[in-house]
Amino acid sequence: MRFPFLLCVVWxxxxxxxxxxxxxxxxxxxxxxATVAVAATKDxxxxxxxxxRSDYDVQVASLVLNFDKDGFHPETIQPxxxxxxxxxxxxxxxxxxxxAETLAEVSGNHPLEEIDTEAAxxxxxxxxxxxxxxxxxxxxxxxxxxxxxxxxATAVDALxxxxxxHKRKQRLPEILKAMKEPVSHICSLLEADIGDxxxxxxxxxxxxxxxxxxxxxxxxxxxxxxxxxxxxxRAAIERLPKLAANAKRADAALAVTQASLAQLAKTxxxxxxxxxxxxxxxxxxxxxxxIEESEQLHGFYEKVAAN
Amino acid sequence: xxxxxxSRQTKQVRKANIAADAPSAWQQTHDAFQSLKEQLTAxxxxxxxxxxxxxxADALDEVxxxxxxxxxxxxxxRTVDLSAAADETxxxxxxxxxxxxxLEGIASRVATVAKVIQGIDxxxxxxxxCFGIA
Numbered sequence: 001m002r003f004p005f006l007l008c009v010v011w012x013x014x015x016x017x018x019x020x021x022x023x024x025x026x027x028x029x030x031x032x033x034a035t036v037a038v039a040a041t042k043d044x045x046x047x048x049x050x051x052x053r054s055d056y057d058v059q060v061a062s063l064v065l066n067f068d069k070d071g072f073h074p075e076t077i078q079p080x081x082x083x084x085x086x087x088x089x090x091x092x093x094x095x096x097x098x099x100a101e102t103l104a105e106v107s108g109n110h111p112l113e114e115i116d117t118e119a120a121x122x123x124x125x126x127x128x129x130x131x132x133x134x135x136x137x138x139x140x141x142x143x144x145x146x147x148x149x150x151x152x153a154t155a156v157d158a159l160x161x162x163x164x165x166h167k168r169k170q171r172l173p174e175i176l177k178a179m180k181e182p183v184s185h186i187c188s189l190l191e192a193d194i195g196d197x198x199x200x201x202x203x204x205x206x207x208x209x210x211x212x213x214x215x216x217x218x219x220x221x222x223x224x225x226x227x228x229x230x231x232x233x234r235a236a237i238e239r240l241p242k243l244a245a246n247a248k249r250a251d252a253a254l255a256v257t258q259a260s261l262a263q264l265a266k267t268x269x270x271x272x273x274x275x276x277x278x279x280x281x282x283x284x285x286x287x288x289x290x291i292e293e294s295e296q297l298h299g300f301y302e303k304v305a306a307n
Numbered sequence: 308x309x310x311x312x313x314s315r316q317t318k319q320v321r322k323a324n325i326a327a328d329a330p331s332a333w334q335q336t337h338d339a340f341q342s343l344k345e346q347l348t349a350x351x352x353x354x355x356x357x358x359x360x361x362x363x364a365d366a367l368d369e370v371x372x373x374x375x376x377x378x379x380x381x382x383x384x385r386t387v388d389l390s391a392a393a394d395e396t397x398x399x400x401x402x403x404x405x406x407x408x409x410l411e412g413i414a415s416r417v418a419t420v421a422k423v424i425q426g427i428d429x430x431x432x433x434x435x436x437c438f439g440i441a
Contacts, residue, residue, distance in 0.1 A: 022412035055375075062368070080375070085382055088389040095396035102403040106410065110373055114414040129428045156417055163413050171406050175399055182395040189385045189392065195378075200337050205378045208344065212371055219364055222357055 025278050027107040027168055030176070032287055033271050034104035040264045041097040044190055045259045046301040047122045048081070048089060050250050053203045053305070054209035065223070073242040076242040080205060089193070092186055099179065107172060115160035123153030156159075173275035180272045187265035194258040203254050210247030218240040246304060253300040283296060337377045344370045 059077050078087070126149035195201015221236050228236065267286040274280035347370060351363045 027377065058371075080379065081382060082379070085379075085386045086410060088393065091390045092393040092396065095393045095400060098400045099396050100398070102400055102407060106403055106407050109348045111407075111410040114411065115417060118414045118417040120415055120420060122424065122436075125421045125424035125428065129424055129431075132428055132431055155419075160413050160417055164410050167406065167409055171402075174412060175402050179396070180401075182392050182399070185388070186392045186396070189389055192385060195381075198341060200378055200381050201333065202378075204337075204341070205375065208374055211344070211348055212367070215348060215364060215367060219360065256431045265320065275318075293359075294407060 016195055024025075024165055024169060025280075026275055027165070028109035029271055029274060029280060029283055029287075030103055031109075032170060033267060033283075034100045034107065035183070035289065036290050036294055037100035037264060037268075038097055038104070040290070041100065043253075043257045043294070043297050043301065044261060045090070046201060047094050047194060047254050048086070048163045050301060050304055051209070052080055054206055054213070058209045058212050058216070061213055061220070065216060065219055089190075092190075096183070096186060099183075111164050115164060115213050116157060117167050119153050119157030119160060121152060122156055126150075126152055161306060173272075176268075176272045177277065180269055183268045187261045191258050191261050194254050194261070195235065197251060199275065203251055203258075206250055206254065207247065210243060210250070214243050214247075217243060223294050247298070250304045253297060253304060256293055256297050256300070260290060262298070263293055273280045333377065333381065337374070337381075340370055340374050340377065344374060 056077070056079075061074060061078075081089070127146050130146050130149045185304065193201055195203050197203045197207045217239055221233070225233055225236075263286065267283065267290050270280065270283040270286050274283045344367065347363055347367045351360055351367065354363055356358045
């Protein structure tokens with residue numbers, strides 16, 4: 001009985017040694033990338049919302065100025081992007097977010113934690129049966145020490161971890177590689193959507209919308225200043241610098257989102273390239289930059305929406 | 308109905324192609340309107356009389372509407388590519404989901420073994436009671 005037990009100890013030791021206690025380098029990198037990628041896709045969705053909101057505000061400002069002359073026709077209030085164009089963007093951002101979220105789930109600690117939990121439950125069951133005196137009453141050969149039960153549970157845990165890592169090593173690089181081009185393409189399309197303040201795209205539409213809002217606010221003041229109380233006039237005038245500040249803030253948010261999309265594509269490419277490597281300093285640097293950009297945006301869009 | 312849909316799609320594709328195939332023509336048009344907008348905005352700020360301000364503002368509305376259409380066209384020119392990229396990404400998500408299920412399957416097999424052993428433990432208690440083992 002002593003010899004097989006020793007063999008078991010050696011086998012478990014080898015298994016634990018082979019699997020290690022932590023994630024593989026690629027799984028670790030994928031999990032870190034996925035977390036930041038989810039944030040980047042959310043920021044991109046906010047970019048469209050900010051422009052849509054400013055576009056809506058322009059239409060309402062026109063309605064206010066022209067209401068006496070033209071009245072209200074609901075059909076004249078239209079979103080900047082048609083439902084078809086917006087749907088394509090919502091779909092691609094949702095797909096990208098899901099890709100990042102599922103990557104995080106697959107490559108993170110969760111599958112290993114699950115196997116630990118189940119192996120612990122198995123250990124408890126084995127301990128219970130090994131200490132069950134009735135088993136020995138039923139069969140004299142059914143001897144199973146608590147020590148052996150613990151060892152078996154550790155072995156199952158190590159084996160499960162090894163299987164998980166094996167499957168990840170086998171399948172993750174292939175999925176990541178297949179997504180290298182699509183992720184780069186999506187990011188460059190979304191970057192082009194964000195555009196430039198002077199040349200076109202969301203940033204240009206945003207700039208034009210805010211410039212128009214400022215003109216319309218002045219027009220409102222010129223039309224109705226005579227009928228306003230001093231405090232109403234003050235509030236209407238105070239709105240002008242607020243609009244100018246908000247325009248700058250919103251454009252800065254779009255610019256950072258645009259930069260983070262470029263960074264997201266580069267980081268994903270570096271992640272794919274690092275598949276067989278233990279260390280990847282290039283990936284680490286790019287990821288750090290992506291995290292920095294993501295942190296810069298933290299609460300940025302909320303502030304724009306609040307003003 | 309189908310032909311109307313097809314003709315609408317053709318128009319959209321043509322519209323998208325104008326933006327995609329002739330970006331410089333689109334850009335030139337956009338630049339011209341953008342420059343006009345800047346000039347009109349400056350003119351509005353310089354105008355003193357309300358009538359003059361209002362007529363400049365009306366002209367600005369027209370230019371704004373044109374710039375808005377140009378920007379909408381530019382955005383629409385990328386919609387087809389974005390939809391295709393969404394398809395590819397959804398495919399990758401399906402593969403990842405399958406891998407996730409396989410990984411979960413490993414843990415669930417261990418859970419099944421634990422349950423079986425728990426079942427044996429319970430069965431011993433039943434057997435003991437049935438056969439009157441003291």
